[in-house]
Amino acid sequence: MAPLRVTCLGAGTIGASWAALFLSRGAYVALYDPEPERLIQANAIIAAAYDDIRALHPECAECDWSKLHMTNMLSEACQSSDWVQENAPDRLEVKHALLREVEGFVDKETPIASSTTALLASEIQNGMSYPARVIVGHPFNPPHLIPLVEVVAGELTDPALIQRARSFYEALGKEVVVPLKEARGHIANRLNAALFREVVHMVASGIATVEEIDRAMVHGPGLRWAFLGPNLVYHLGGGEGGYAHYLTHLGPSQETRWRELGEAELSESVRKDLVQGLEKALVHLPYDARAYRDAGLISLLKLKASLKTQR
Amino acid sequence: MAPLRVTCLGAGTIGASWAALFLSRGAYVALYDPEPERLIQANAIIAAAYDDIRALHPECAECDWSKLHMTNMLSEACQSSDWVQENAPDRLEVKHALLREVEGFVDKETPIASSTTALLASEIQNGMSYPARVIVGHPFNPPHLIPLVEVVAGELTDPALIQRARSFYEALGKEVVVPLKEARGHIANRLNAALFREVVHMVASGIATVEEIDRAMVHGPGLRWAFLGPNLVYHLGGGEGGYAHYLTHLGPSQETRWRELGEAELSESVRKDLVQGLEKALVHLPYDARAYRDAGLISLLKLKASLKTQR
Numbered sequence: 001m002a003p004l005r006v007t008c009l010g011a012g013t014i015g016a017s018w019a020a021l022f023l024s025r026g027a028y029v030a031l032y033d034p035e036p037e038r039l040i041q042a043n044a045i046i047a048a049a050y051d052d053i054r055a056l057h058p059e060c061a062e063c064d065w066s067k068l069h070m071t072n073m074l075s076e077a078c079q080s081s082d083w084v085q086e087n088a089p090d091r092l093e094v095k096h097a098l099l100r101e102v103e104g105f106v107d108k109e110t111p112i113a114s115s116t117t118a119l120l121a122s123e124i125q126n127g128m129s130y131p132a133r134v135i136v137g138h139p140f141n142p143p144h145l146i147p148l149v150e151v152v153a154g155e156l157t158d159p160a161l162i163q164r165a166r167s168f169y170e171a172l173g174k175e176v177v178v179p180l181k182e183a184r185g186h187i188a189n190r191l192n193a194a195l196f197r198e199v200v201h202m203v204a205s206g207i208a209t210v211e212e213i214d215r216a217m218v219h220g221p222g223l224r225w226a227f228l229g230p231n232l233v234y235h236l237g238g239g240e241g242g243y244a245h246y247l248t249h250l251g252p253s254q255e256t257r258w259r260e261l262g263e264a265e266l267s268e269s270v271r272k273d274l275v276q277g278l279e280k281a282l283v284h285l286p287y288d289a290r291a292y293r294d295a296g297l298i299s300l301l302k303l304k305a306s307l308k309t310q311r
Numbered sequence: 312m313a314p315l316r317v318t319c320l321g322a323g324t325i326g327a328s329w330a331a332l333f334l335s336r337g338a339y340v341a342l343y344d345p346e347p348e349r350l351i352q353a354n355a356i357i358a359a360a361y362d363d364i365r366a367l368h369p370e371c372a373e374c375d376w377s378k379l380h381m382t383n384m385l386s387e388a389c390q391s392s393d394w395v396q397e398n399a400p401d402r403l404e405v406k407h408a409l410l411r412e413v414e415g416f417v418d419k420e421t422p423i424a425s426s427t428t429a430l431l432a433s434e435i436q437n438g439m440s441y442p443a444r445v446i447v448g449h450p451f452n453p454p455h456l457i458p459l460v461e462v463v464a465g466e467l468t469d470p471a472l473i474q475r476a477r478s479f480y481e482a483l484g485k486e487v488v489v490p491l492k493e494a495r496g497h498i499a500n501r502l503n504a505a506l507f508r509e510v511v512h513m514v515a516s517g518i519a520t521v522e523e524i525d526r527a528m529v530h531g532p533g534l535r536w537a538f539l540g541p542n543l544v545y546h547l548g549g550g551e552g553g554y555a556h557y558l559t560h561l562g563p564s565q566e567t568r569w570r571e572l573g574e575a576e577l578s579e580s581v582r583k584d585l586v587q588g589l590e591k592a593l594v595h596l597p598y599d600a601r602a603y604r605d606a607g608l609i610s611l612l613k614l615k616a617s618l619k620t621q622r
Contacts, residue, residue, distance in 0.1 A: 013550065018474055038452050053553035090564065118564045141548060146495045175530035179519040185568045187519050187527040191327040192541075193568035194509035199541050208490045208498050214540020216498040219486035220451045221458035222594030228532070228600060229525020230503075230510050231589050235600055237452060239324065243589045244582070251577040253401065253429045257496045257504035258575065266562040275555045278542050286619065289539060296538040296618055303610050307603065 003027055003067075007077050007106070008058035009098060010087035011035075011070070014115055015139050017143040020049035023067055024144075025062050025172050030069045033110075040071045049144040056145065056298045058171075060090065069256075070298040078105035083168060084112040085137065095124050111161055111168075111220050113137030117189050120182045121154030131156035133172045135165050138186055145297045150186040171221040191230075201262030203277060210277025226300060314338055314378075318407060318417070322346075322353040322381070323399035328454040329396050331360035331476060334378055334484050335371050335455075341380045343388035348541055361453040364533050367456065367482075367609045371381050385409075389416035394479060395423040396448065406435050411557045414440050420479075424448030428500055431493045433467030442467035446476050448496055450485075456608045458486040463499040502541075512573030514588060515581045521588025522595065 004027040008019045013109070033039050046295045050063045071077050078084070088098050099112060104172050106112075107184035108130045115138055116124065118165060125131035126300045135157050140146040153162050166176045179187050208216075216279045231243065238246030264270070282289075315338040318329045321343035331354070333340045344350050360373045384389050389395070397416060399409050410423060419425075419441045426449055427435065436442035446468050451457040460480040464473050477487045490498050505578075513519045535544050540556065549557030575581070593600075 006418055012609060030386040054491060118567060128390050133512060133622065146531060146534060147528060150527065152586060169484060175526065177523045177525065177530070178521075180517055181512070184571045187513065187524055188531040188566065189424055190509050190513065190518075190572065191524075191528065192505050192532055193565055194572050195506045196545070196565060197572070198501055198505035202498065203493070205555045206491055207494045207501075208488075210427065210542045212488045212490065213502075214542050215486065216459060217490045217502065217536050218490070218538060220457060220499040221503055222533070222538075222540070223608055224604065225528050225533030226537040227529060227533075227604055229528040230507055231521045231525050231585065231592070232600055234507070235589055235593075235603060243584075244586045247577055247582045247585060251582065254504055254507060255577060256429060257501065258508050259496045261501065261505050261508070264569065266558055271555070271558045271562065274542065274558060275553075278554045282540070282546075285443060289543055293535065293538055294507060294619065297534060297559045298614070299614050299618070300611065304607070304612060307607055307610070308597065310546055 002284065003162040004082045005030070005080050007032065008087065009077070009084065009102070010089075011123055011175040013138065014143060015085075016042040016045035016088035017049050017141075018087065018115070019051060019068065020046045020063075021144045021172055023049060023063055023087075024057075025055045026067075028067045028069070030071065030079070030081065032074055034072055036072050037244060039072065042070065044094060049124065049142065052142075052294055052298060053144055056301055076100055078102055081106050081110050084110060086112060087115045087117065088282075090116055090118050090121055092123055095119065096127065099124065099128060099134070104201045109133065111135060111164065113165060115139055115143075117186075118184060120184065121152055122182060124155075124285050125154045125156050129195065133161065135161050136186070137165055138189075141296070142297075145294065145301065147173070147301070148188060149176050150179050150188060151172045151176055152182055154182065154187055154225055197264045200260055200264035200266065200274065202262060202272060203273055205262060209272060209280070211281035213251065214281060227304070234274040257283045315393045316341070316391050318343065318392040318395045319398065320344075320388070320395065320413070321400075322349045324356065325450065325452065325454060326396075326398035326404060327356035328360050328378065328452075329426070329450065331357045331397065332376075332398075332455045332483055335361060335364045337378075339380070340379045341382065341388040341390070342394065343382055343530065344506055345383055347383050347390065349384065360453065363453075364455055365606055367612055386416050392417050392421055393524055394428065395421060396425060398426045401427055401429050403430055403434055406430065407438065410435065410445070413551065420519060422443065422446060422475065424476060424479075426450055426454075426515060428497075429495060431465055431495065432468055433493060434465075436465045436467050443469040444472065446472050447497070448476055448480060451499060453605070453608075456612065458484070458612070459499060460485040460487050461499060462489050463493055463497055465493065480569075498535055508575045509572055509582060511577065511585065514584055515575060516575055518571060519556055520591070521585060522592035527579060531609035538615070588592075590610040 007023045008031045041190040121136045125134035138150040140148045151165045234246045235243040317333045432447045437447035448464040449461040450617045451459045462476045545555040545557045
């Protein structure tokens with residue numbers, strides 16, 4: 001089978017990270033951005049991401065830069081494309097304008113997957129000539145390291161495309177999660193949003209500082225969630241009786257806490273408190289946060305792979 | 312300095328896990344439970360927890376069982392106690408009855424720290440003879456592995472006890488987090504509750520299955536939260552402009568998602584859906600969940616310690 005030709009629309013952090021991943025799996029990648037400046041910066045992002053991928057997968061070949069074509073000409077980027085991964089700014093009018101133009105350059109069978117966080121496939125495909133080939137393929141930052149991809153069909157998406165997208169991303173080594181229906185934020189960013197709302201509420205109402213909230217996470221629940229999802233955590237919390245026992249005996253305590261959780265609003269003064277709180281926390285960090293995250297992620301993913309083969 | 316004498320009230324999972332940790336740091340431990348049955352079962356929990364501690368800290372000496380005294384006589388358990396760690400069922404009337412009795416057996420200076428999740432120090436100390444020595448010292452399950460301890464004073468707590476509790480837990484190798492004020496669930500279990508409410512809402516409203524929610528967590532956000540708290544995650548998400556840029560540009564998208572998050576109720580039918588969903592997920596798990604969690608936690612904590620010394 002000939003290697004795939006993947007079109008990456010948008011050369012920001014997400015688009016460039018996807019491009020590195022596609023390259024590492026042998027695909028030809030056309031990376032499009034209307035801003036030449038961003039294409040130039042993307043080179044360094046791809047190179048660094050590729051290093052991370054090789055650190056995680058030492059068997060991966062060196063980057064074949066000849067397979068990468070960067071361009072600010074959309075028609076060029078779309079030529080003979082087998083898969084379009086769209087990473088434009090997360091605003092509907094921007095995606096609509098871009099994708100309607102893309103439709104003029106790609107075959108009507110070519111899937112268009114959107115990395116959108118906040119939009120729905122149904123919204124994006126609305127008004128397109130061939131809406132059936134539009135689907136959400138939402139990665140998690142940074143996409144070249146984090147395994148999760150959420151695949152979500154819109155109302156007009158060809159149902160067969162769900163399986164095709166699953167196969168496409170799994171062949172890239174990703175873990176594909178498919179919600180039962182569309183919802184803003186899909187699954188993972190709804191969890192993120194729910195948790196973050198309470199973070200903002202705690203800072204805004206003086207319950208805790210930004211630094212102590214972050215410390216509570218990384219030394220507490222954040223350690224378990226790398227291995228077990230929230231349901232499984234409470235299943236173990238239920239002891240011999242499992243999840244049913246937990247829900248019956250500690251469910252009321254959860255409901256009591258739910259009633260005391262707060263609402264939040266990112267007003268200017270709250271945003272200021274958050275930023276000032278973070279600045280204080282940064283002073284105490286003994287490491288560069290981004291390097292620490294990526295070194296940590298690579299080691300953690302290796303660790304999880306080794307635990308899986310042990311049992 | 313003579314080794315500490317620690318009284319552990321309650322020999323369930325939390326009490327026994329604390330006991331193993333105290334023993335591993337050379338303390339004399341008196342473990343009290345009114346149920347002899349539970350004391351007998353605690354032996355196995357302590358032995359297994361101690362093995363985990365030695366796996367994490369190979370320099371730790373073998374367990375000196377002669378330092379452990381198990382008893383269903385409260386007066387015996389409290390004799391010459393330097394520190395009382397209370398792990399009774401999380402109901403106010405149970406804690407009140409127990410602690411008022413404890414006050415008859417310990418010196419009035421002896422701190423009484425409660426492992427409570429859902430109660431406040433102010434509620435627990437209310438009506439005690441020496442309320443100033445009551446504080447919350449809330450661990451995270453399993454306490455012998457997870458570093459986090461949340462220390463929270465009540466209205467009548469001696470303010471100096473906060474620092475004393477911090478020193479006590481830090482000497483045990485714990486990471487101490489101190490909220491600015493009392494709130495139900497402290498910090499970490501408010502984050503847990505906020506996230507879990509949306510889990511329940513997604514299952515109840517048919518957005519996603521239990522299994523896909525758990526998979527989204529462990530392959531997505533759960534990986535980052537082992538290293539970076541939610542504020543720092545978004546600071547990195549803001550790129551060069553950091554948290555301020557993130558909040559200004561993506562804050563509105565968060566607020567949109569907040570408006571679409573749901574309420575939840577653990578009705579009988581929702582509990583049934585959760586349990587059935589979990590049972591389906593368990594079939595696909597290639598490992599024993601508890602063993603996987605503990606093996607994973609030990610390796611992850613070692614990994615985090617090694618990353619810290621590298622930079």
